Amino acid sequence: MEPIRTLRSRTVVLAASDIDTDQIIPARFLTTTSREGLGEHLFADWRYGPDGAPRADFVLNQPQARGCSILVAGHNFGCGSSREHAPWALTDFGVRAVVSTQIADIFRSNALKNGLLPVIVEPGAHRWLIEHPGAEVTIDLDSSTLRLPGGETVRYPLEPFARYCLMNGVDELGFLLEREAQIAAYEARSAAA
Amino acid sequence: MTAPLTLFEKVWRSHEVVPEAADAPAVLYIDLHLIHEVTSPQAFTALRERGLRLRRPDLTFATMDHSTPTRTEQVFGGAPISVEAAARQVHELERNCEAFGVELLGLRDARRGIVHIIGPELGLTQPGKTVVCGDSHTSTHGALGALAFGIGTTEVGHVFATQCLLQRKPRTLAVNVHGRLSAGVGAKDLILAIIGRIGVGGGTGHVIEYRGETIAGFDMDARMTVCNMSIEAGARAGMIAPDETTYRYLAGRLRAPQGEAWDAALERWRQLPGDPGASFDRELDIDAAALEPMMTYGTNPGMVIPVGGTIPERAGDPVFAKSLAYMGFAPGERIQEHPVNVVFVGSCTNGRLSDLRAAASLLRGRKVANGVHMLVVPGSQQVKREAEAEGLDRIFIEAGAEWRESGCSMCLGMNGDLVPKGHYAVSTSNRNFEGRQGIGARTLLASPLTAAACAVRGRVTDPRELM
Numbered sequence A: 001m002e003p004i005r006t007l008r009s010r011t012v013v014l015a016a017s018d019i020d021t022d023q024i025i026p027a028r029f030l031t032t033t034s035r036e037g038l039g040e041h042l043f044a045d046w047r048y049g050p051d052g053a054p055r056a057d058f059v060l061n062q063p064q065a066r067g068c069s070i071l072v073a074g075h076n077f078g079c080g081s082s083r084e085h086a087p088w089a090l091t092d093f094g095v096r097a098v099v100s101t102q103i104a105d106i107f108r109s110n111a112l113k114n115g116l117l118p119v120i121v122e123p124g125a126h127r128w129l130i131e132h133p134g135a136e137v138t139i140d141l142d143s144s145t146l147r148l149p150g151g152e153t154v155r156y157p158l159e160p161f162a163r164y165c166l167m168n169g170v171d172e173l174g175f176l177l178e179r180e181a182q183i184a185a186y187e188a189r190s191a192a193a
Numbered sequence B: 001m002t003a004p005l006t007l008f009e010k011v012w013r014s015h016e017v018v019p020e021a022a023d024a025p026a027v028l029y030i031d032l033h034l035i036h037e038v039t040s041p042q043a044f045t046a047l048r049e050r051g052l053r054l055r056r057p058d059l060t061f062a063t064m065d066h067s068t069p070t071r072t073e074q075v076f077g078g079a080p081i082s083v084e085a086a087a088r089q090v091h092e093l094e095r096n097c098e099a100f101g102v103e104l105l106g107l108r109d110a111r112r113g114i115v116h117i118i119g120p121e122l123g124l125t126q127p128g129k130t131v132v133c134g135d136s137h138t139s140t141h142g143a144l145g146a147l148a149f150g151i152g153t154t155e156v157g158h159v160f161a162t163q164c165l166l167q168r169k170p171r172t173l174a175v176n177v178h179g180r181l182s183a184g185v186g187a188k189d190l191i192l193a194i195i196g197r198i199g200v201g202g203g204t205g206h207v208i209e210y211r212g213e214t215i216a217g218f219d220m221d222a223r224m225t226v227c228n229m230s231i232e233a234g235a236r237a238g239m240i241a242p243d244e245t246t247y248r249y250l251a252g253r254l255r256a257p258q259g260e261a262w263d264a265a266l267e268r269w270r271q272l273p274g275d276p277g278a279s280f281d282r283e284l285d286i287d288a289a290a291l292e293p294m295m296t297y298g299t300n301p302g303m304v305i306p307v308g309g310t311i312p313e314r315a316g317d318p319v320f321a322k323s324l325a326y327m328g329f330a331p332g333e334r335i336q337e338h339p340v341n342v343v344f345v346g347s348c349t350n351g352r353l354s355d356l357r358a359a360a361s362l363l364r365g366r367k368v369a370n371g372v373h374m375l376v377v378p379g380s381q382q383v384k385r386e387a388e389a390e391g392l393d394r395i396f397i398e399a400g401a402e403w404r405e406s407g408c409s410m411c412l413g414m415n416g417d418l419v420p421k422g423h424y425a426v427s428t429s430n431r432n433f434e435g436r437q438g439i440g441a442r443t444l445l446a447s448p449l450t451a452a453a454c455a456v457r458g459r460v461t462d463p464r465e466l467m
């Protein structure tokens, strides 16, 4: 995984609350056996019309969304299924951070494992971001802050271990594999019990 | 003296390989890893890429359910699977399980079924175990007093390689349910009401423990229905303390401990219920006696009202308005008597024997209304056999419903069992998200009893009218 320290981008806004994983990537695209290429199907049922053509009224299809890597979404983003295809589709599309007031547990965990930053901000800052699509913001990991265009910064919670992994490009599996001795000892203990 | 602990805390503590610290999550040991065809291929690829072995194939168990066909001729008759990519995924699972030595219930195996139905059914799921699966409805297994939660595919790879996960300890929420449910109201109505109350994000960051005399009086099927939908409230796991009902259910099951091992297990299990005075981060009380048959009207499971109720008004909420527009409903409208096109009875929420019995009890001697397509899909092949032994299949078929082989089927439509665009489907599954059962499909979640009543009348119906 590539280390991430800061992320600077214009935002793209999807204001709906409770955006579920079936919207992010509908089930019919889950028959893939690889991680690649899912960006094409991101938000498929919102993005394409019945004829398969991109809908001009959907924000991700509009020219100002091009190159934006920060998605600002309504409350409780990513609820629903455990499909990691959701963060795979987002990162394949070019999204590197999702900003909301609440992000569902499994989605958040999956996002962190794919270098997709879950950023939870308080309602005031969130409202401002929703109302100002295209705002240029900077997300800094070291200080756990998001800087608004006016220079104002808001803090967001980031679990210290997740931050360490993101900033150093460490993957959790390596960390777990190094715990082999403790795992073996645990197994010996439980077998004896 | 040690502080009193909740059921969750006891299971968590006994699985800490390394306890959590300020700068690192806990290393949590996993006793049972269930896998299926959709969320495992990329995890097997990760093992191969890194040259790793699967650490404990003996604690790993595979089934196929999400994209498998439910038509008998496709399962047993060699007819081609309708969705080609789904067939590929099934074959990939077969290859992977073979290569890594994982026991797999293949398409024609008599024990096959939806992963959350077969875990308990085979006795693999047991009180006090940690159970994970690359599937959010793993919360179902908590009904037996296990700590069970869904994980993503990267984490499936972690468990393959190390039998462990890195986890921060969640908070706890007690849902205390008191009083008697009235006739026609069941576990599905209860959990829908709970989700309606706390919202689809209300349980985020928490493990729910369902308690109280209403829960204690439930059989295992009903308990599983409740725990199953914990994720629909945002909670990763739901748990119910094991008791005599749990032990009676498990005794004699294929993979449950036998003989002396059973006695030893029972002794351990009896220690699991929360200690008197153990405290939760949050508590919620529910009066079961006040509940009515429930049905969703919107595009998430928290948008739910009594079948006889009225869709609320939320002026100035564009998301709510968009959801109602998708459903073809208006604020202030009643859903009762609304025409229904499709009825689906099945899924890991309501695909067990008692669910099929409930639906059959209303269909006996009646017909599915003209123009309504009713699909009944048992949760496992064992459920199917048991239902057939009681003659439930005849009741469904004679009423005009289709009787299928087990699988997820129309719950998510990956295998081609889809609700047509714009159609209203009363479904006993767990998610009414936009497009969940097919592009443009409009899902109304309800209990098996309510679903059967709607099938008979071809309209949204309170099941008590037909009882």
Ligand code: SF4
Pocket: B065, B066, B114, B115, B116, B135, B137, B347, B348, B349, B407, B408, B411, B412, B429, B430
């Ligand atoms: S029945 Fe539905 S919710 Fe349950 S595991 Fe299958 S797809 Fe998921």
